[in-house]
Amino acid sequence: MSGTVQDDLGEPVDTFRVSATPADEGIFTDGGLSRVFRDPDGAFELEGLEDGDYEVLLRARGYASSR
Numbered sequence: 001m002s003g004t005v006q007d008d009l010g011e012p013v014d015t016f017r018v019s020a021t022p023a024d025e026g027i028f029t030d031g032g033l034s035r036v037f038r039d040p041d042g043a044f045e046l047e048g049l050e051d052g053d054y055e056v057l058l059r060a061r062g063y064a065s066s067r
Contacts, residue, residue, distance in 0.1 A: 002045040005037075005058055012042030016060035020046060023053035 001020060005013040021032035032054070037044040059065050 001049055001054075001056070002043070005042040005044065005060065007063065012040065013060045013063065014038060014040050014042060016042070016044075016058055016063075018044055018046050019057045019059070020049055020054040021057075023055050 001018075005016050005018075007013055015036070015038045017034060017036045019032065019034035033046055033048055035044075035046055057065060
């Protein structure tokens with residue numbers, strides 16, 4: 001999974017965590033991946049996910065969480 005993280009004004013967020021949990025396992029699972037990214041353009045690539053549906057959560061200091 002890849003993409004960019006922007007704030008509500010469209011400006012890139014340079015430090016953030018992306019977490020992806022398999023949708024069928026719920027929030028109390030050890031499955032899934034989570035990684036911190038630091039990129040001046042807000043770009044990320046979360047590698048290692050198998051095909052399927054995921055709950056994705058983005059977190060950055062000073063911003064509300066997003067699903």
